[in-house]
Amino acid sequence: MSYFTDSFSAAVDLITALDPELFQIVFNSVSISLIAALIAGVLAIPAGIVMALNRFPGKQLVQHTLNTLMAMPTVLIGLLLYGLFSRLGPLGHLELLYTPTAIIIAEAILIFPIMMNLAIAAVTAADPRLVPTLVSLGAKSASLAFQVAKQTRFIMLAAVITGFGRAIGEVGAAMMLGGNIAGYTRTMTTAIALETSKGEFETGLALGLLLLLIAFLVNFILSWLQREQQ
């Protein structure tokens, strides 16, 4: 029991002492996940709105594919991208392997179907009079999609934050594609895995507590956005 309480106490000390190495990892993790969430959001939200607003052949198939991708294991994404980015792979010349960019791409791919599905759900669950009203007022194609996004902006923002929350907790692909390089590609989750394997339980615990704090903040913002939308 003292091992756990001592570690917990040491973890709190690390956080309160604003340990630079610890906060470098947090900064890396937050910035990588944030960029991934923004990139995925910019692509997934318009795609989700366009898909929800239009009928086209194969829509059901796209929906099933999205649902399948939502359940895709992160190590599989890591494995596929590893194959693409490794020196012998088709994109090896880009030298992306073991860079933050590789992790960003992997996380963006991981959260894209989640965000797109949330965007589709936001439009589908919106007031059924919204789209006919906008059409009757003269909205067409791009202006219609833009106005729908504007009217459901809190849910769309919630989709981005949900994606961010999913990305920051990701470990498999970040480990495979980032290589866990200190001060460069080391994220909170990969650091926790490493520190625990080294027996540095307190550092892992400190990062875990900070991850929990970020998760709490994400959920707090999500609740606030839901209230604002209502």
Place this chain on the structure above:
Amino acid sequence: MTAAYQLNNIKVFHQQQCNLDIPQLTIPSDQCIALLGDNGAGKSTLLNLLAYLDMPNEGQLRLMGQTIKSSLSPAQRRTIGYVNQQPFLLAGSVTDNIALALKLQGIAAAQRPSLIREALQHVNLTHLATQTANTLSGGELKRAAIARAIAHEPQILLLDEPFSHLDQSHIQQFEVIIEQLAAQAGKTVIFSTHDRLQGAALANTTINLIKGKVTKSPILNVFHGQLKDKIFDTGKLHIHTTSQHHQASHIAIDPHEIIISTDVLDSSMRNHFSGRLTAISEETGVIHLTIDCKERFYALISPESLYSLNLSIGNTLCLSFKSTAVSLF
């Protein structure tokens, strides 16, 4: 004059059921037109087609003489203003809503403030211009939606059940607004209502819908029954007709064709019934009478006739109409 709309062989299906079946219909322009029918008659379906919010499964719909293949051009969209039965106002103030509508219609920013002002004045809502949509009452919300629909000065205004869920004072306000809008030169106002007397009183022309089909009958004084030897038996009354149309299971009598008197008239009219006056109401200067002659009849008279006949609830009245006034369907 070009018709506002021309419908040819229009059919709308929903879940394999035909909700609207109109072989031929011309809706004139520059008039106030009422779409009359019960709930589920197809009024909203037809209005959605006229607003080009839905497309028919079959047939052709022409707007101002032009055939629309897929969707309206911005110029064609500007000719139509549409107000839903339960209008949806977007987030923001009443002014924000109208401003967005004008922006989407491609109206130049410099013109917008004056158009917003005029639209709000039309519906007496200037005092609520800055109020957010979700704080408006039902009547105010409908007026705001009308302001938003008329701000870009469309030639055609479509109103789906504008009087539903409104109290009597708001209904009167809306009747005045509709009359004023319809009185403007070059404007066509098409509104739906299940209140046939109100529709008949307010509109120049009525379009009657029963189960998705347009009927020539006024769908007032509609009775179910059987026709035999030109006499229609409702089960309670025998009504003389001129038709041998044995397939008909309904008849309708135009309330304008019913003559009201205090004594039985000696005339060529074949149908005479007496009954008790059960309701008197007024709608835009026309008096509506409800008379119970075993079947309930609706009749329209002028305020002068009401005065000269000295009518009050409970009076026994005679009503007469020609057999040619009876339409069968």
